[in-house]
Amino acid sequence: MIVRDQKDLNRCINQVSKAKYITYDVETTGLNTRQDKVIGIGCSTSPTTGFYVPLLIWDGIKLQETGLDPRPLLQALKGKRLIAHNAAFDVDQTYHDFNIDLKDDIWADTMLMAHTLDENKYAYGLKPLSKALWGDDSTEEQQIMKQSIADNGGSANEYFKCDMEIMAKYCIKDCQLTFKLYNYFYPQLVDQDLISFFFEEEVMPLYTQVTIPMQRNGIPLDIDLIVESEEQIQKDINDLEDSIMRSLSPHLGDFEDRHLASLYPINDKGVFAQELCRIANLELPRLDSGKYSLAKKDLLKCEEKEGSNIKVLKFLQGGSSSLLSDSLIKDVRYALFRKTGERYVFNLQSKHHLKNLFFKILQVDPISKTDKGNPQVDDKFLDAMAERYDWAEKLRVFNKLNKIKGAYIDRFIRESEAGLFYPSFFQHRTISGRYGSDLQQLPRPYEEGQEVNPLVKKYTNNVRKFFIAGEGHKFIDNDYESLEPHVFAHISGDEGLKNIFRNGDDFYSTIAIATEGLTGVSAKKSDENYLGKINKPLRQKAKAYALGIPYGMGDFALSKNIKIPQNQAASLIKSYKNSYPALTEWMERSEDQCRRMGFVRSEVGRVRHMPNAVELHKQYGPDLIDGLAMWKIYSEDAVIYPEVKAKGREMRKYLNNAKNFQVQSLAASIVNRAAIAINRKLNELGIWGYVCAQVHDQLITRCKSEDAERVRDIVEDIMVNNYKLSIDLKAPAEIGDNFADAH
DNA sequence: CGGGCGAGCGCC
DNA sequence: AAAGGGCGCTCGCCCG
Numbered sequence A: 001m002i003v004r005d006q007k008d009l010n011r012c013i014n015q016v017s018k019a020k021y022i023t024y025d026v027e028t029t030g031l032n033t034r035q036d037k038v039i040g041i042g043c044s045t046s047p048t049t050g051f052y053v054p055l056l057i058w059d060g061i062k063l064q065e066t067g068l069d070p071r072p073l074l075q076a077l078k079g080k081r082l083i084a085h086n087a088a089f090d091v092d093q094t095y096h097d098f099n100i101d102l103k104d105d106i107w108a109d110t111m112l113m114a115h116t117l118d119e120n121k122y123a124y125g126l127k128p129l130s131k132a133l134w135g136d137d138s139t140e141e142q143q144i145m146k147q148s149i150a151d152n153g154g155s156a157n158e159y160f161k162c163d164m165e166i167m168a169k170y171c172i173k174d175c176q177l178t179f180k181l182y183n184y185f186y187p188q189l190v191d192q193d194l195i196s197f198f199f200e201e202e203v204m205p206l207y208t209q210v211t212i213p214m215q216r217n218g219i220p221l222d223i224d225l226i227v228e229s230e231e232q233i234q235k236d237i238n239d240l241e242d243s244i245m246r247s248l249s250p251h252l253g254d255f256e257d258r259h260l261a262s263l264y265p266i267n268d269k270g271v272f273a274q275e276l277c278r279i280a281n282l283e284l285p286r287l288d289s290g291k292y293s294l295a296k297k298d299l300l301k302c303e304e305k306e307g308s309n310i311k312v313l314k315f316l317q318g319g320s321s322s323l324l325s326d327s328l329i330k331d332v333r334y335a336l337f338r339k340t341g342e343r344y345v346f347n348l349q350s351k352h353h354l355k356n357l358f359f360k361i362l363q364v365d366p367i368s369k370t371d372k373g374n375p376q377v378d379d380k381f382l383d384a385m386a387e388r389y390d391w392a393e394k395l396r397v398f399n400k401l402n403k404i405k406g407a408y409i410d411r412f413i414r415e416s417e418a419g420l421f422y423p424s425f426f427q428h429r430t431i432s433g434r435y436g437s438d439l440q441q442l443p444r445p446y447e448e449g450q451e452v453n454p455l456v457k458k459y460t461n462n463v464r465k466f467f468i469a470g471e472g473h474k475f476i477d478n479d480y481e482s483l484e485p486h487v488f489a490h491i492s493g494d495e496g497l498k499n500i501f502r503n504g505d506d507f508y509s510t511i512a513i514a515t516e517g518l519t520g521v522s523a524k525k526s527d528e529n530y531l532g533k534i535n536k537p538l539r540q541k542a543k544a545y546a547l548g549i550p551y552g553m554g555d556f557a558l559s560k561n562i563k564i565p566q567n568q569a570a571s572l573i574k575s576y577k578n579s580y581p582a583l584t585e586w587m588e589r590s591e592d593q594c595r596r597m598g599f600v601r602s603e604v605g606r607v608r609h610m611p612n613a614v615e616l617h618k619q620y621g622p623d624l625i626d627g628l629a630m631w632k633i634y635s636e637d638a639v640i641y642p643e644v645k646a647k648g649r650e651m652r653k654y655l656n657n658a659k660n661f662q663v664q665s666l667a668a669s670i671v672n673r674a675a676i677a678i679n680r681k682l683n684e685l686g687i688w689g690y691v692c693a694q695v696h697d698q699l700i701t702r703c704k705s706e707d708a709e710r711v712r713d714i715v716e717d718i719m720v721n722n723y724k725l726s727i728d729l730k731a732p733a734e735i736g737d738n739f740a741d742a743h
Numbered sequence B: 001c002g003g004g005c006g007a008g009c010g011c012c
Numbered sequence C: 001a002a003a004g005g006g007c008g009c010t011c012g013c014c015c016g
Helices: A006-018 A071-077 A085-098 A110-117 A124-133 A140-151 A165-190 A195-201 A203-216 A223-251 A253-263 A269-280 A297-304 A311-317 A324-341 A353-363 A379-385 A389-416 A454-466 A482-493 A495-502 A507-516 A536-545 A555-562 A566-579 A581-596 A611-620 A625-635 A640-685 A707-722
Strands: A021-028 A038-044 A051-054 A056-058 A064-065 A083-086 A106-109 A473-479 A600-601 A608-609 A689-694 A700-704 A733-736
Touching: A006 A051, A006 A071, A021 A085, A021 A165, A038 A071, A038 A085, A038 A165, A038 A536, A051 A165, A051 A389, A056 A379, A071 A085, A083 A165, A085 A106, A085 A203, A085 A689, A106 A165, A106 A203, A106 A566, A106 A733, A110 A124, A110 A165, A110 A195, A110 A203, A124 A611, A140 A165, A165 A473, A195 A203, A203 A640, A223 A353, A223 A389, A223 A454, A223 A600, A269 A311, A269 A324, A297 A311, A297 A689, A324 A700, A353 A566, A379 A389, A482 A495, A482 A507, A507 A555, A507 A566, A536 A555, A555 A566, A555 A625, A566 A581, A581 A600, A581 A611, A581 A640, A600 A707, A608 A611, A608 A640, A611 A640, A625 A640, A640 A689, A640 A700, A640 A707, A700 A707
Parallel strands: A021 A083, A083 A106
Antiparallel strands: A021 A038, A038 A051, A056 A064, A473 A700, A473 A733, A600 A608, A689 A700
């Protein structure tokens, strides 16, 4: 039903007051909760009922208030078990518009239910889900809304211009659908023993207590520093480009002419013709748009004028392009190019142009290929080219600076809102239960003494300084110390691996010593003969395989990674596995579980569903991942063989993921649960503060300056003690003013 | 002109 | 013969 007046609204308030579970959905003017407005609110107390409260209605000119006050309804929702799809959006917009926070009343998010039950990435939106589950087709619905928007003079996504009745109908439908999803998913969570994992221990508490606040609060930016960096880096990039192009120009041959020819083909209409008129100084009448009129009569009239370029005029009347001189064509093209504001025709950022340069003009042989099998120009390639060409080294720096500028400077200027950056933290975008976020790829600052170009270092090390705690505030920054190795040692059940941490030894050094049978070196950082000190490359080598091998890395990949012959890599793998027998057993157990059951669980119960693994195993047996065996059986059949190969890759992926998942997912849960506990503890103690960012094994908490030491101790204690492994975790804390200070 | 994709590179 | 896991953003470029 549509709420038409106060009496209707009172009835609805009465209805929700009696209900326990209510689905909630707001319709808004857009998707940015800071800038947009609620236009209506929908609720359902069952999959077949529901109401819509219109708040703003488009009258053809502007949004008119209906006069209905939603706040008594929102108050009635407090204390209820609210269910929503992508609830963060609905509660943030509600909070923004009405200052009533429903986040603690969110009982279930059906998007997260869907993800918990099927983490294999697909579209988790309401409509894609209902299509996948029940074949519901929403195209007609979309059509009707679009038509209504268009009828009311709106464009593409101006949903707020849709007829209120239509909006109401679909809002209620979405509420009902959300209810249906909840009823559909709940028993599945029960069946898979995921109820307490989902509702009590992790998914929903993380969502309401950590995810929603992190996204809603945003992080203060040092706008002055960002803007200053932008100006400086642009100048440095331009200088580099000038310098590179000075060296390069003599080599380019006719590349630029050919490229412009393809960009601006000869044409007697359009931009080419317009520019031609200008360059040839034709006295043609102008249209309202400022363009030259190319009407036949105007061209003919122009021919009669003294000094007119007859050849050009003939061309414009459909004559042959041979009427135009080469230099005139060139002038036109360069003039058009200059209008783009770009500095050089040869684009140093274009892979096409660079490939042309290296592989066609300079006749260099590629050293690697892309996944698609194309010759590759990447940083490694340019590094090799730097031995031959001085400009190639500059090009590497140019690339790095452009990356920093585009991804870490321009982006945060563009996306800042009133000095804040609102990061996204998605709980449904990874298989393992990590967050999917746009704030997890900030470049790590270079440390003192690391060999790197000074410009690259300068700008790289600036990026984390953009994110500031702000006046009167501090960040508490805790990184778990090698969390993944700790979790890995714990999960493998291998006492040898666990002892590394119990003894306080260095993980990679110990593994290097055990695997390679090294003598006369120590894995203790304090020792004179510490491996990391006296033979760093050997430790680095162990870094390449210590976790890679357990996750399924083969001899081929290892040999490539650390540049040793394949047979040596094979014996290294063998030796590693022999050194840690329980690890090897765990690897086999995990694969076996995957093949037999089609799923694995993390220690806290999160499920990795791989039902296809069972089918593949039934059909092809254990040899499916043995390329040689499959080749012997199927290579004769040109149709079947590629399919079998693809299935082999799929199976290998399952088997490797069965191992990696248990480690990565538990690590994620440890950090997630620490974050929940931190926010709860601070709340309980009445200390102002919250986790404002999570980067896989790192939590950044924001608090008042005067509480910094106290919060630091609380955070550290929770991170170390909140979830206990068979070995102790470490999470040393730093207090800082920005994201860079702690390192 | 917007969407999708490949390539590259940033992170754990 | 095929050969380690999980992500997100930007760019150029192609396509509809």
